[in-house]
């Protein structure tokens with residue numbers, strides 16, 4: 597069985613007998629049900645250890661928050677995909693606070709433009725294609741040294757972003773992917 601077949605089979609069984617705790621939205625289809633109850637958007641990393649762990653550690657339940665995941669919770673410009681998601685959060689979905697949650701042992705700290713480039717070349721990616729993104733690749737990967745520094749960088753980039761209104765609070769936090777401990781780096785009051 598392929599992985600997709602396995603997932604589809606599991607899904608069919610799960611939905612045929614949806615557990616009570618997941619039935620809150622079963623018959624609901626109005627706009628309000630999409631609004632995050634805590635008026636919160638979280639930008640965090642795609643690390644697998646955070647799956648099904650970050651939310652319970654923070655007391656975030658289904659329907660509470662918007663969660664945007666990117667590698668290393670990075671930001672790449674004033675109108676990158678993360679900012680675009682946040683703009684929808686703010687202007688369409690009532691988000692009033694943004695939490696940037698980095699984590700210890702983040703793989704992005706070890707990822708370099710060199711490691712990515714050599715991986716691509718080994719897999720037969722054309723050097724011309726790599727050349728096309730070279731500058732951005734270096735800027736994005738090689739500037740990521742420490743996850744804490746990256747969180748604070750993203751926090752200040754968002755606070756200074758001209759597209760984000762000043763009444764939206766942007767906080768910086770660090771999460772430990774093994775102990776689940778959360779540390780506040782900077783809270784905007």
Ligand SMILES: [Zn+2]
Pocket residue numbers: 641642643667668669699701702703704
């Ligand atoms: Zn990470």
